[in-house]
Amino acid sequence: MPAILTIAEAARLIAAKKLSPIELTRTHLERIRRLDPQLNAFLLLTEERALADAKAAEARQMSGALRGPLDGIPIAHKDIYNTAGIRTTAHSRLLQDNVPTRDAHTVKRWADAGTVMLGKLATHEFAFGGPSFDVPWPPARNPWNRDRFTSGSSSGTGAAIAAGLILGGTGSDTGGSIRGPAALCGIAGIKPTYGLCSRVGILPLAFSLDHAGPLAWTAEDCGLLLQGMAGHDAEDPASVARPVPDFTAELGKGAKGLRIGVVRHFFETDNRASDATRGGIDAAIDFFRKEGAEVRDVSLSPAVDYHAVGYLIMITEAFTLHAPWMRERFMDYGELFRDRVSLAAIVSGPDIVQATRRRRVLCREMAAAMEDLDIIVSASQMGEAPRIDSVPKWANMEKPSFTMPFNVTGFPAISVCTGFGVGGMPVAMQLAGKPFTEPTLLRAAHAYETAMPWRAKRPEMAV
Amino acid sequence: MSPPSTDDAELAALLKRAGLSLTVSQVKAILPGVEIVQRMIERINAPLPREAEPALTFDVEQD
Numbered sequence: 001m002p003a004i005l006t007i008a009e010a011a012r013l014i015a016a017k018k019l020s021p022i023e024l025t026r027t028h029l030e031r032i033r034r035l036d037p038q039l040n041a042f043l044l045l046t047e048e049r050a051l052a053d054a055k056a057a058e059a060r061q062m063s064g065a066l067r068g069p070l071d072g073i074p075i076a077h078k079d080i081y082n083t084a085g086i087r088t089t090a091h092s093r094l095l096q097d098n099v100p101t102r103d104a105h106t107v108k109r110w111a112d113a114g115t116v117m118l119g120k121l122a123t124h125e126f127a128f129g130g131p132s133f134d135v136p137w138p139p140a141r142n143p144w145n146r147d148r149f150t151s152g153s154s155s156g157t158g159a160a161i162a163a164g165l166i167l168g169g170t171g172s173d174t175g176g177s178i179r180g181p182a183a184l185c186g187i188a189g190i191k192p193t194y195g196l197c198s199r200v201g202i203l204p205l206a207f208s209l210d211h212a213g214p215l216a217w218t219a220e221d222c223g224l225l226l227q228g229m230a231g232h233d234a235e236d237p238a239s240v241a242r243p244v245p246d247f248t249a250e251l252g253k254g255a256k257g258l259r260i261g262v263v264r265h266f267f268e269t270d271n272r273a274s275d276a277t278r279g280g281i282d283a284a285i286d287f288f289r290k291e292g293a294e295v296r297d298v299s300l301s302p303a304v305d306y307h308a309v310g311y312l313i314m315i316t317e318a319f320t321l322h323a324p325w326m327r328e329r330f331m332d333y334g335e336l337f338r339d340r341v342s343l344a345a346i347v348s349g350p351d352i353v354q355a356t357r358r359r360r361v362l363c364r365e366m367a368a369a370m371e372d373l374d375i376i377v378s379a380s381q382m383g384e385a386p387r388i389d390s391v392p393k394w395a396n397m398e399k400p401s402f403t404m405p406f407n408v409t410g411f412p413a414i415s416v417c418t419g420f421g422v423g424g425m426p427v428a429m430q431l432a433g434k435p436f437t438e439p440t441l442l443r444a445a446h447a448y449e450t451a452m453p454w455r456a457k458r459p460e461m462a463v
Numbered sequence: 464m465s466p467p468s469t470d471d472a473e474l475a476a477l478l479k480r481a482g483l484s485l486t487v488s489q490v491k492a493i494l495p496g497v498e499i500v501q502r503m504i505e506r507i508n509a510p511l512p513r514e515a516e517p518a519l520t521f522d523v524e525q526d
Contacts, residue, residue, distance in 0.1 A: 312500070312504065319481070327482045343496050345481035346501070354511070
């Protein structure tokens with residue numbers, strides 16, 4: 001079986017005419033046919049479309065008209081991203097026959113960049129309820145151990161990339177739905193700054209917390225994919241009109257001189273992470289320090305404060321969107337989605353105003369803490385993936401999340417694999433930056449990844 | 464201070480006010496999550512200075 005390439009590697013080979021986009025696509029279609037029955041990462045395979053995209057990419061390759069590093073690259077979309085003429089279900093019975101007439105803004109951007117679309121990927125129902133076994137399709141499985149959870153909600157994207165079914169894919173992140181699957185599937189995933197990527201055509205969960213972003217095997221690949229997604233869209237009221245930087249411009253500059261703060265209390269006392277997770281973060285901090293970064297501990301409000309603000313806003317915004325369907329078709333939702341979102345009924349008007357007031361206080365706190373820092377480090381997840389059949393209904397509420405603080409503030413954050421823990425399952429750290437400093441965030445992540453051996457190891461089933 | 468407890472009937476009433484007329488078993492399935500959300504509500508209701516405005520304050524330049 002051919003080695004699985006990164007996007008950067010494949011792009012170089014395609015540009016040098018040493019790799020055929022059609023052959024690359026056929027290789028990935030074959031991998032999907034062979035491995036996905038064990039993973040359930042795909043809800044829909046769009047083979048005909050993929051081969052047509054690949055043929056067009058190869059024609060551009062042969063005529064010297066490649067559109068850039070994403071031309072000819074096999075990708076797939078989380079099934080909350082609208083795809084014109086192609087079923088988009090949100091992994092829900094409510095939309096099982098939904099066929100949009102228009103691509104999401106970001107889907108079109110990637111298509112215009114020459115990507116090859118292989119299909120639509122599993123998600124948690126409407127990017128929130130999962131892992132669910134009572135919706136029309138089964139949940140995605142973790143390629144490192146198929147009895148284990150992928151995290152969510154970009155579950156299919158995480159599984160498909162880790163298993164080498166695709167080289168990159170879309171995710172969305174309202175409380176950690178890009179960074180969670182990236183962490184538990186041992187890949188990279190970046191939630192960009194709020195407003196950097198358009199959400200138009202992506203089925204919303206909670207408008208003020210929703211972010212679109214990419215997942216890939218490496219931080220460098222995330223940068224390449226983000227380049228193809230970011231930019232102003234007048235149709236998205238949150239979209240920011242500002243020049244898009246070169247996200248890979250700082251790669252290779254190393255970690256020297258970076259000012260790094262460690263939010264140690266998040267993962268040591270607020271919600272103590274696993275031994276392997278804490279060990280991986282400590283080793284990464286040692287790496288950054290040895291490379292010449294300035295590292296110090298930094299203190300924020302307890303993680304539970306960020307979590308409470310984010311969660312209450314998330315369920316009330318989600319209920320606002322779903323109430324018409326929930327009132328008419330309550331049992332058509334899976335149990336996890338309907339029961340979690342129904343809890344918005346106990347949140348009062350004054351409660352939600354108070355949550356948004358506190359949100360601003362927390363935003364100011366984080367901005368002040370980062371004034372003389374480039375990066376803050378914490379955990380992505382509590383630890384190694386749990387069994388998929390033992391994730392409690394209230395699991396995402398009971399303990400404070402490490403990812404939610406950056407949805408509450410809108411600051412960019414990336415999850416990077418830091419090795420392997422109990423049972424050989426991946427563990428990860430989270431790096432966050434100030435708004436619109438994605439190039440610096442990717443620089444730090446890339447410096448770490450290229451110095452460590454973790455990117456050389458794939459799940460056994462994928463090799 | 465522990466959050467106020469809510470029983471099935473109170474939760475059913477709140478859900479109904481939100482437009483969800485649910486069966487007894489449907490309400491019971493949601494009930495265990497109530498205490499967790501009530502703890503969050505208690506957390507966000509800790510006093511703030513009067514001048515702390517919401518994050519979504521109206522912005523005259525938006526439209």
